Amino acid sequence: MNIGEAAKKAGLPAKTIRYYEDIGLVNPMRDTNGYRAFRDSDVHKLTFLARARALGFTIEDCRVLLALWEDTDRASADVRKIAKEHLEQIEVKIADLQSMRDTLSNLVQTCAGDDRPDCPILNTLGKSGSQ
Amino acid sequence: MNIGEAAKKAGLPAKTIRYYEDIGLVNPMRDTNGYRAFRDSDVHKLTFLARARALGFTIEDCRVLLALWEDTDRASADVRKIAKEHLEQIEVKIADLQSMRDTLSNLVQTCAGDDRPDCPILNTLGKSGSQ
DNA sequence: CTTGACCTTCCAGTGAGTGGAACCCCCATA
DNA sequence: TATGGGGGTTCCACTCACTGGAAGGTCAAG
Numbered sequence: 001m002n003i004g005e006a007a008k009k010a011g012l013p014a015k016t017i018r019y020y021e022d023i024g025l026v027n028p029m030r031d032t033n034g035y036r037a038f039r040d041s042d043v044h045k046l047t048f049l050a051r052a053r054a055l056g057f058t059i060e061d062c063r064v065l066l067a068l069w070e071d072t073d074r075a076s077a078d079v080r081k082i083a084k085e086h087l088e089q090i091e092v093k094i095a096d097l098q099s100m101r102d103t104l105s106n107l108v109q110t111c112a113g114d115d116r117p118d119c120p121i122l123n124t125l126g127k128s129g130s131q
Numbered sequence: 132m133n134i135g136e137a138a139k140k141a142g143l144p145a146k147t148i149r150y151y152e153d154i155g156l157v158n159p160m161r162d163t164n165g166y167r168a169f170r171d172s173d174v175h176k177l178t179f180l181a182r183a184r185a186l187g188f189t190i191e192d193c194r195v196l197l198a199l200w201e202d203t204d205r206a207s208a209d210v211r212k213i214a215k216e217h218l219e220q221i222e223v224k225i226a227d228l229q230s231m232r233d234t235l236s237n238l239v240q241t242c243a244g245d246d247r248p249d250c251p252i253l254n255t256l257g258k259s260g261s262q
Numbered sequence: 263c264t265t266g267a268c269c270t271t272c273c274a275g276t277g278a279g280t281g282g283a284a285c286c287c288c289c290a291t292a
Numbered sequence: 293t294a295t296g297g298g299g300g301t302t303c304c305a306c307t308c309a310c311t312g313g314a315a316g317g318t319c320a321a322g
Contacts, residue, residue, distance in 0.1 A: 004299065014300090019279060033287065035300055044257070051256045056231050059278065069253045076250035080242045083252050087235045090228055097225045100187050104218045113211035121210050122200045125182045126175065135268065145269090150310060164318060166269055190309065 006038035010046035017046060025049060025063065057086055137169035141177035148177060156180060156194065188217055 006028075007014040020026050021036070026045055028036040038046075048069060052062045061082055068074045110120040137159075138145040151157050152167070157176055159167040169177075179200060183193045192213055199205045241251045 002300070013280085015280065016278085018301090023278095033300085034302095035287085048257050053278090054231075055235055055256075056228075065253065065256065068250075069257055073248055074250070075246045076242050076248060076252075077244045077246065079250045079252050080239060080244035083235060083239050083242070087232065087239055090232045090235065094225060094228045094232065097187075097221055097228070101218065101221045101225065104186055104214060104221065108211060108214050108218055111207050111211045111214070113208045115206045115208065117203060117205055117207060119199075119205070119207035119210045121207075121214050122196070125186075125196065126179050126200055133269070144311085146311060147309085149270095154309095164269085165271095166318080184309090 001038050001043075003036050003038065006036075006043050006046060009043045011050050012046055020046070020049065023059065025059070025066065055086075056090060057082075061086060132169050132174075134167050134169065137167075137174050137177060140174045142181050143177055151177070151180065154190065156190070156197065186217075187221060188213075192217060 001009075003014045003017055007017055010017070012020075017026070021028065026042055026049075028038045028042050031037045045066065048066065049062055052065055053059075057065065064082060065079065068079050107121045107124055112118070132140075134145045134148055138148055141148070143151075148157070149167075152159065157173055157180075159169045159173050162168045176197065179197065180193055183196055184190075188196065195213060196210065199210050238252045238255055243249070
């Protein structure tokens, strides 16, 4: 099948698929007219990639996971390690964002948001005594 | 003062400060030897930038906030609008990450993580029926 | 005079694509 | 037969917010 159909099935933009080929994540055949010819196994791989990326795994994580996926003899511990590390990174990010949100939500609440110039948000960002 | 001291005071790497000059966020004077000469007002600006960036505002947000900060006549509503929009973006991100975390944490928990090859994480990423 | 810490500019790379130009291919219709 | 539209192809540049490194200039101390 052509790239358009593969894109639809995998739920990825065609551009992204070309990019994935570029960096060696997939490796479709070519028709005589130069068009990429995707087998079901390619689409399967792309679907795997789309899901892993949606879970926030980096491309390099995906490369490793894909290799493990294709190696039916791998130890589940190897996969779990990657997933667990990623999980920890996500938790750090969540905590960071929550602390941003708390600060910002405080600031937004104390700001009148009217025509007057007095603004606690700018005051806090600019005042030397603040954190 | 030189860039090193300004960097220390503002809590930003010197490289970042040069970059901020490059994109027109700050505009320090120059000594006769070509070194950047930062006034207190420059450092104040840089500190403002460091805080706004730490709260996750984009550079373009910062540019606008900085302009509002310098305009003592601005309406606090203008500032509040930016902050509120940003707050909403943060909340979306938090929700996304939390949903990732839940999925991933489920997978990690159901994976034995031992020598055996069976791995629910890869199964879920690869199986056609899963989402 | 040399050493080392600082400063300068410029170029390239990061991650994960996205946008666009310029061109090719194929099918259907007037 | 022209032509129009909807695929496909490559390649280059751009995104965001820096960061690393090379090659070199400046300055104070020993």
